[in-house]
Amino acid sequence: MKRFMLGLCVLLLASCGAATKSAASPLTIEGSFARPAFAATTMMQTPTMATTPISPTMGGGMSGGAMMGSNSAAYMTIRNTGAADNLIAASTDVAGKVELHTVTADGQVMKMEQVEKIEVPANGEAVLKPGGFHIMLLEIKQDLKIGDTLDLTLTFEKAGKITVKVPVQMPSAQ
């Protein structure tokens, strides 16, 4: 009987497409923000055309799109009161592509590198900040102005999907 109830819960959760924060989740997202960015499409297309997906970018995207596009990055602190978890993906409507990145030092040169996951230690926290782990927002589809808010859905290995409202602002300190 208990097993049946559990299965039912899983089914109910799965049927709820855009999942928000579960009350039972041990994870809390604090101090999130994203850098301002400008969508190249607003300069290239009329507003009506911008809302119509006339040229969907596939996979890595077209080189022209990548050249014209603008990038942003989202930062936050993920607090965990439970067992170890991993941030494995993120998505948002305002970006064509979202990647998990870190910054590594190659001698004196700092460069960004894609990572498969960002660890959230048990009873600890993962800090995403400028110069370290971040969520890279590529192929920005609409202008991200200071004061705007974007919906960012984080996918965790154990906790599942959590959607957070991320304000657009300049990083206060490096």
Ligand SMILES: [Cu+2]
């Ligand atoms: Cu990056």
